[in-house]
Amino acid sequence: MAILFSSQSALPFLSLILLAFAYTGSQADARAFFVFGDSLVDNGNNNYLITSARADSPPYGIDYPTHRPTGRFSNGLNIPDIISEHMGTEPTMPYLSPFLKGEKLLVGANFASAGVGILNDTGIQFLNIIRIGKQFEYFQQYQTRVAGLIGAEQTTALVNQALVLMTLGGNDFVNNYYLVPFSARSRQFSLPDYVTYLISEYRKVLRRLYDLGARRVLVTGTGPLGCVPAELAQRSRAGECAVELMRAAGLFNPQLTEMLSSLNTELGADVFVAANTYAMHMDFISNPQAYGFTTSKIACCGQGPYNGLGLCTPLSNLCPNRDLYVFWDPFHPSERANRIIVQQILGGSNTYMHPMNLSTIMALDSRA
Template identity: 75%
Template sequence: MGSFSRILFISLTVCSVVVANFSVSSEARAFFVFGDSLVDNGNNNYLATTARADSPPYGIDYPSHRPTGRFSNGLNIPDIISEQLGTEPTLPYLSPELEGRKLLVGANFASAGIGILNDTGIQFFNIIRITKQLKYFEQYQQRLSTLTGPDQTTRLVNEALVLITLGGNDFVNNYYLVPYSPRSREFSLPDYVRYLISEYKKILGRLYELGARQVLVTGTGPMGCVPATLAQRSRDGNCDPELQRAADLFNPQMIQIINELNSEIGTTVFTAVNARRMHMDFISNPQQYGFVTSKVACCGQGPYNGIGLCTVASNLCPNRDLYAFWDPYHPSEKANRIIVSQFMTGSSEYMNPVNLSTLLAMGERT
């Protein structure tokens, strides 16, 4: 064998070993996350933006007891879903640690402050809008393909679980951000919801084009009941009816486009997550779930601890497990665990057409 042939042979052997070392295990299930601060696990830490959770007391109950970029006292919803999958948490896509074998776990593309619309969150400046998150998903697949090959990459993405959480900011940080906001002058609320839904359908369609085949789509939560809304809009501690109306208009139409997409595709790709119902369970009866309150945030200031950001200067409750809300907008880790339990085993009132346990079992049989 000539010297060139030997070099070529060695090079091909090394390449085949590299690909073999990064082959997709039949037991592996990657996890991809898209959306806003409810599911962001640290991407905004790498951006010059004010929408960050990188200072104490965020992360006070995380295993490291340090802020991680999660808008939580501890774990957030994607972390707890990863526990259920039996895998390590996904890394933020912008993390320099996301390389090599860690790519097989999946990636979290979420960015606090974003919405369905590109003008949602403009006050936060440099955030990863959903169109950019989808471009990063394409880029991720190209990166993984260099390690596993295109066929293995396609298989990993097709078999992966995907979570997307959008919509709340389009109301709170856009339509209702200020009185007579540009969007509220442009659209009546019903027309605005229809516009959001039409744009969301395009986003979900693009996810399918990029290979997603098992997608959990969360609706908006009870935006009128979070401590921030109570502090700004409620005189008696009751949920604000206008923001509740927004959720009541949005969620059924979201389910409708999910049904339309599944019908067009010819199989169940998208599963609707009734986040409003999941939250309202413990908001309506906090004591039943072990909370002392669902109105007052653990960390914050002003009425209901609902004003401003959670900082070292904020009021801080000593026991986070007694509070349904960690900060003015985001559930505590305990509340997140209650929510994920409904992801896993909830009836069709919570998860439609199937819950996550059934979805995962269906994936194992195919």
Template identity: 70%
Template sequence: MDFPFIKLFVLMLALGCCVMKQVEGRAFFVFGDSLVDNGNNNYLATTARADAPPYGIDSPSHRPTGRFSNGKNIPDIISEYLEAEPTLPYLSPELRGQRLLVGANFASAGVGILNDTGIQFVNIIRIWQQLGYFEQYQERVAALIGPQQTQQLVQESLILMTLGGNDFVNNYFLIPNSVRSREYSIPDYVPFLITEYQKVLARLYDLGARTVLVTGTGPLGCVPAELAQHSINGECAPQLQLAASLFNPQLTQLINQLNSDLGCSNCFIAANTNAMHLDFINDPQAFGFVTSKVACCGQGPYNGIGLCTGLSNVCPNREIYAFWDAFHPSEKANRLIVQQIVQGSENYMHPMNLSRVLALKPTKTNF
């Protein structure tokens, strides 16, 4: 004898178990540029891609994944800390059903705070479109677990936002006499960026974000690409360093102001990734690197010219290089950065490090 009602009830119980299992931890969402893109650009007609060897040479599959790394990037390592599976790119067809409840990565290589940043890459997911996708994501999840539970999932989630570097290297300094450099001096351009960034972060809050880790820029003038173009004896490019030295403190001030205005002491957390990078750039040997100037993969001076491709020089041991390619840290360097994000002092994390923030904001409910 068939019992369709009982079968349906058992199926509903099974689905409920699956949902509960997936959201026992904290959902994780990622916004930003190539430092945190884990493959969205694979699905776009753009030159800003990392889907060919030797990218991913040290990934679990030893194949390119779309990450601008020899292996794992910062979001992957944060996911490890959260004891969660890595978030999928939002454009991935695999991101559906219960996998949506883990979170999503909306980042896209080449983007910046400004819409005109990265226009040379043509098809990229600019930051306001990333936020639009986040809104769309919530509609998809609401259809799965309901609007109230979706709101709770988002409010209890961790969010990573990484923007700003491209607004300098792929906009202001991209070519001599760029449009933005004619429009602004660096001391005037930085406050303009901060004002525009405030709008982005405020919109993210409006969409439900309550724990947002905001990383600053690294030491822009010290990456192999800039050394190759501007350095004679290995010194960092001074104008780019000036930009980073102005941008990062003003970003921390913005974080303080947002938290104050919102009456939330730690909704936004500033990560001083500039200081984190400078530690191993200034003393690479102390961190097990043989160099912080030469990229592992590339060509030309400091391996900083052009793209990392199958025809590039590739170092045999990625553990001893701070930079994987002309712009991006190696997996080992990414792990050092995340270590400071999780456990670092107020010199690196303001108002507090990630472990303390998450201890104050435990997840409450399984759905």
């Protein structure tokens, strides 16, 4: 018996075939980009959640192309946006956005959520955030959706060939271990033991990401946690970085690099690349003038000492020129600081990027 298609019913099927062909043709030109992690890389997922960890009101986004808040914890672009610029692709959209569908899915997706950490109990005060396990569930769901567009085989290739950015760890100190005096985690672990525990849990997270298909993953360390305006406001007498938080970052970051090297040895490939964002930040925190900043201590937007107390809101102090400030709000870098960080991710020496920088990765992968 012959099966008759009406021209209308054939249209969706035909468009799927065309999309699959279009993807195959453009594979060489562009690669997908996936982002996981916390507020440093969240592009707006938390806008779709009932949570206090949001950046959806002015003056956030004041220097974004639309001059409106987008959910990014920035005056403008954040690190994933600037990496996308250098890759020649449009920014990844938040996975929860209703506009992420069709061909947009092939660009990649941002699964990050402000407030999350390596541990599930990090950020519990923010209530409804997308913990890392849930970000991975969404990544699996994403792959199922893309397979419906271009087929399972092409989806596997898209994910394997993608660039992935993972940013976690800072909140496990700031919004967990040091959140309150005598926190549950600080009573359970000494700081060195807590760092060892975090690294062992992070290893499981990254191994899971590999099992989900990721083959090129930039993993950022924590910045100099004790130098952010929020910590200066609470813990500093004369503008010096908070000693305990600097000790935490000093223990965590070298162990993270070692763990990534060990994972790569186990996997037999340079899957995980360590980005030493601590060193990148310290360059302009210790000598802001050399990078064209006037201050690395005072946030552009905030209130109280160093503009480090509370949130950035329409009622906060706001600096007239964001390019002169290392920090946009009490915790997050300005767009200009993010641009300097991405320059180091792209072209930095072994001090900043191990075992190679992003330019080398892109050159190697374009020949593969």
